[in-house]
Amino acid sequence: MGIARVNARRSALGRMGHPSGKSRVTSTPGPLVEIGSLLGGLLAWELLGRVLGLSWLPPFSACVGALIDLINQGLILAQLADSVQALAIGFAAALLASFVIAFLMAEFELVDLAIGPYIYAFFLLPSIALVPVFLAVFGIGDLTRLAVIFVYCFFYMALNFHTAFLERDSALMEMAESFQASRWQRTRYVVVPMALPLVLATIRVGLSRAVKGMINGEQFIAIYGLGGLIETFGGEFAAVKVFAVILVVVALALVLDVLMRLLDARWTRWAAA
Amino acid sequence: MTQSGGALEQGTRRSALRSSSGLWRVAPPLAFLAIVAIIWQLGAADAHNILLPTFTATVSAFVDIVVGGAIWEPLLRSNLTMIIGFVISAVIAVPLGLVMGRHLFIDRAAAPYVSLLVVMPAAPLLPIIVMMIGFGLSAGVLLVMVFTVVYIVVNTRAGIRSVDPRLVEMAHSYGANELNLWRYVLIPGALPAIATGLRIGLGRAFAGMVLGELLLLSSGIGLLLLTYRAANASDHVFAVVVVLLVEATLISSGMRRLERRLQPPSV
Amino acid sequence: MITVTGLNKTFASKVGGVPVLRDVSFEVRDNEFVSILGPSGCGKTTLLRILAGLVDHDGGSIQVEGKEVSGPGPDRAVVFQHFSLLPWMSVLDNIGFGLRLRGVPKAMWSKQALQLAQLVGLQGFENFFPRQLSGGMQQRVGLARALAVEPAILLMDEPFAALDEQTRLLMQEELLRITQEAHKTIVFVTHSMEEALLLSDRVLLLTGHPGVVQEYLEVPFDRPRDRSITTSLEFQRLREHLWEQLRRTQTRDAVDSSDVVA
Numbered sequence A: 001m002g003i004a005r006v007n008a009r010r011s012a013l014g015r016m017g018h019p020s021g022k023s024r025v026t027s028t029p030g031p032l033v034e035i036g037s038l039l040g041g042l043l044a045w046e047l048l049g050r051v052l053g054l055s056w057l058p059p060f061s062a063c064v065g066a067l068i069d070l071i072n073q074g075l076i077l078a079q080l081a082d083s084v085q086a087l088a089i090g091f092a093a094a095l096l097a098s099f100v101i102a103f104l105m106a107e108f109e110l111v112d113l114a115i116g117p118y119i120y121a122f123f124l125l126p127s128i129a130l131v132p133v134f135l136a137v138f139g140i141g142d143l144t145r146l147a148v149i150f151v152y153c154f155f156y157m158a159l160n161f162h163t164a165f166l167e168r169d170s171a172l173m174e175m176a177e178s179f180q181a182s183r184w185q186r187t188r189y190v191v192v193p194m195a196l197p198l199v200l201a202t203i204r205v206g207l208s209r210a211v212k213g214m215i216n217g218e219q220f221i222a223i224y225g226l227g228g229l230i231e232t233f234g235g236e237f238a239a240v241k242v243f244a245v246i247l248v249v250v251a252l253a254l255v256l257d258v259l260m261r262l263l264d265a266r267w268t269r270w271a272a273a
Numbered sequence B: 001m002t003q004s005g006g007a008l009e010q011g012t013r014r015s016a017l018r019s020s021s022g023l024w025r026v027a028p029p030l031a032f033l034a035i036v037a038i039i040w041q042l043g044a045a046d047a048h049n050i051l052l053p054t055f056t057a058t059v060s061a062f063v064d065i066v067v068g069g070a071i072w073e074p075l076l077r078s079n080l081t082m083i084i085g086f087v088i089s090a091v092i093a094v095p096l097g098l099v100m101g102r103h104l105f106i107d108r109a110a111a112p113y114v115s116l117l118v119v120m121p122a123a124p125l126l127p128i129i130v131m132m133i134g135f136g137l138s139a140g141v142l143l144v145m146v147f148t149v150v151y152i153v154v155n156t157r158a159g160i161r162s163v164d165p166r167l168v169e170m171a172h173s174y175g176a177n178e179l180n181l182w183r184y185v186l187i188p189g190a191l192p193a194i195a196t197g198l199r200i201g202l203g204r205a206f207a208g209m210v211l212g213e214l215l216l217l218s219s220g221i222g223l224l225l226l227t228y229r230a231a232n233a234s235d236h237v238f239a240v241v242v243v244l245l246v247e248a249t250l251i252s253s254g255m256r257r258l259e260r261r262l263q264p265p266s267v
Numbered sequence C: 001m002i003t004v005t006g007l008n009k010t011f012a013s014k015v016g017g018v019p020v021l022r023d024v025s026f027e028v029r030d031n032e033f034v035s036i037l038g039p040s041g042c043g044k045t046t047l048l049r050i051l052a053g054l055v056d057h058d059g060g061s062i063q064v065e066g067k068e069v070s071g072p073g074p075d076r077a078v079v080f081q082h083f084s085l086l087p088w089m090s091v092l093d094n095i096g097f098g099l100r101l102r103g104v105p106k107a108m109w110s111k112q113a114l115q116l117a118q119l120v121g122l123q124g125f126e127n128f129f130p131r132q133l134s135g136g137m138q139q140r141v142g143l144a145r146a147l148a149v150e151p152a153i154l155l156m157d158e159p160f161a162a163l164d165e166q167t168r169l170l171m172q173e174e175l176l177r178i179t180q181e182a183h184k185t186i187v188f189v190t191h192s193m194e195e196a197l198l199l200s201d202r203v204l205l206l207t208g209h210p211g212v213v214q215e216y217l218e219v220p221f222d223r224p225r226d227r228s229i230t231t232s233l234e235f236q237r238l239r240e241h242l243w244e245q246l247r248r249t250q251t252r253d254a255v256d257s258s259d260v261v262a
Helices: A030-052 A060-072 A075-107 A109-124 A127-138 A142-166 A170-178 A183-221 A225-235 A239-267 B006-020 B023-047 B055-068 B072-102 B104-119 B123-133 B137-161 B165-173 B178-216 B220-230 B234-262 C044-052 C091-095 C097-101 C106-119 C135-148 C165-181 C193-199 C227-231 C233-261
Strands: C002-011 C018-028 C033-037 C059-064 C076-079 C153-157 C185-190 C202-207 C212-218
Touching: A030 A060, A030 B104, A060 A075, A060 A239, A075 A109, A075 A142, A075 A183, A075 A225, A075 A239, A109 A142, A109 B023, A109 B234, A127 A142, A127 A183, A127 B178, A127 B220, A127 B234, A142 A183, A170 A183, A183 A225, A183 A239, A183 B123, A183 B178, A225 A239, A225 B123, A239 B104, A239 B123, B023 B055, B055 B234, B072 B104, B072 B137, B072 B178, B072 B220, B072 B234, B104 B137, B123 B137, B123 B178, B137 B178, B165 B178, B165 C076, B178 B220, B178 B234, B178 C097, B220 B234, C002 C044, C018 C044, C018 C059, C018 C212, C033 C044, C033 C193, C044 C076, C044 C153, C044 C185, C076 C135, C091 C097, C091 C106, C091 C135, C097 C106, C097 C135, C106 C135, C135 C165, C165 C193, C165 C227, C185 C193, C193 C227, C193 C233, C202 C233, C212 C233, C227 C233
Parallel strands: C033 C185, C033 C202, C076 C153, C153 C185
Antiparallel strands: C002 C018, C002 C059, C202 C212
16 A cells, blocks of 8 residues: 555554565465455445435446446546546646655755645645635635645655655665765665655555545536536436446546556566565 | 765754754744745735735634634534544444454455545545435534544554564463453554554544535534635635644644554663 | 374475475473474474474374373463563563463462562563563563463473574573473474583484484483583584584485486
8 A cells, every 4th residue: 555655754644554464365365355345345235226225325237327328428538537637737736846845855954944844734634624725715716626636645745755855775875885886876876766666656645645636626616527527416416427426536546546556566676575 | 085975964964953952943944934924914915815815814813713712613513523423433443453454354355445445535425425314413424434434444454463473373372362362462562553543543534524514514614614705704714724724733743642652662 | 291203294385285394203201301403494493383282283193291282281381482572561461471361360470470580580670561671581581471381391492592692691501590490391492503412401303304303312411500511522522413413414405406406
């Protein structure tokens, strides 16, 4: 889950991974149990939906059917594109800003002392609390959505990038110096590879936070994007359609997560346990 | 050797500056805050925008709602949602995490749902929750639970997993049964991680509470914010946010203190 | 009296079974101190864990006082290589742990734990936590914990291997002193020839993969002993002999594995 590695300032997030006891996991056919459990869950959903006939729990097949209908009507893809576009802009801005801030904090101690406590405080605070401010200042509009995406991931990434930039193995640096490595060479061969696993893990978790920010922001604004659709269908009490959009949201979150994991695995193979 | 030891030099410079005096810890953040406040004040005054209150207007609105008392009743209402949701979450999540940490099959079976709950946003479930139980207190409580449960589960599970298997074996060698094992080895070993999970969980519960307030607008802070926004009293909107930030900070530092108490004794 | 006959053990793994012990037979007399000596990977720790009842065996039999071993029992107590103290319990609570598990009332187990703390030289440290103690002192707690349950047999799994050299020597002498006072049957796993010869009445030499009994060597020194015996000619001769046996099998192993590669 990576958050264990992205362990900013004294385990602010606690343990989120599988830190130990991995050896115990190897002996059973894990994937089979997981797939079975997932299929069982879907089956239970389907059956409960059919048998109970509750308005808020339509069977899974009905939700998939609604999803196909919505896609055919062209509703889903247009809003998905809209959401992803906002996500890309908001996340890119946060990525750039957090990278620059973290770099300045790592290079200049005064910057670290002046804004470090605030970055940390806002990282600990739920970003949602800032939404009323955005709504007040930016109104019901695209800027609010972007601002929500930004704050959902900015503080987290800034804090972790800062940790990554400070993570310098002095023994390895000494080794590099003993081989008369230039400053550039030390950066290229020691500093960057050292920081890379944490940076990639941070980007992955940051992206997943940005997706949450995107959906939440859109739900507040309730006009466009997937979150807008959820609010619209929710207002119509159309549970099948709400679930259909949720399926898209989950798929988006999972696809981005898997993509980042693949990238991570490719670039930081040496760090794998 | 002109460019030697960048890291080392930086290291000494760092420690020199940091340890020089307590002033160095306090002055830069305060200076930064002052600069932000001045820019905010001048910028907002210059913008002539009723939506953007000045710094001083926000401060006086803050004093108004806190001393005038407009904030307390809604705040209490909202916090009730959070506390109920958090307590139910803990009651469900801690035992679940304990069982997952110990029993591989249950762990495996729950794994996909745990990952899903961590990765997916919880807010889209809100319309479904509303269809299920309406707009009342229980909707907020349920949303808080969706936010909270998984984080307590994951940390509790990790706590059990982090218990040294050699200690379990040792206890077995002295004839410990499953009950002894939980009492003397597993629970004490997992306690710090459970405390961490509860701290993070309470932070999540707060987030869930705020989200519920903003989207459900049923009562409490959400309704208060809506009222202020409708009246274009954005200085009061800002002040409510400041109250929320203060509360979150208090919760976070209080839980941290509690957590440190539960840490294992060290040298 | 411990009687091991024709013991076999194979560990399951992804590529199939890995045999660790083959046809191991020996016996330990009452109040005898036996060391199981061997290079790493010869299965000596596995053998001890089987004796402790922590690991099942596949074939053969292990009897303690004529009864087949099928799990941990009150007649045996283990001293672990990495101490395995509960970090959240004080020294006294750790020593009394085994008694507590047996339902001994607090007044009794704490009294006994106090006495044992004294015996192993931990008086004054009863309320310390393991983290606050040095490695040697932690293992004293481990030893006291094992003695507290008054087992007939003490099983020690490389108990001094995690300690530094000086502490190890000191602890060996402590063990000689303590076993002199408390009569116990002791099975002691080690990879150190000196340690085995200094402490034991007999040395069970285990070699190879899977481990087989190479020799069961009688150590002819009188008790009480102290470190002065290590300088005797007899000690040197026995050490030389053990080394010869170990080297022979090690070289044979090396040739075996080069055959496998070829």
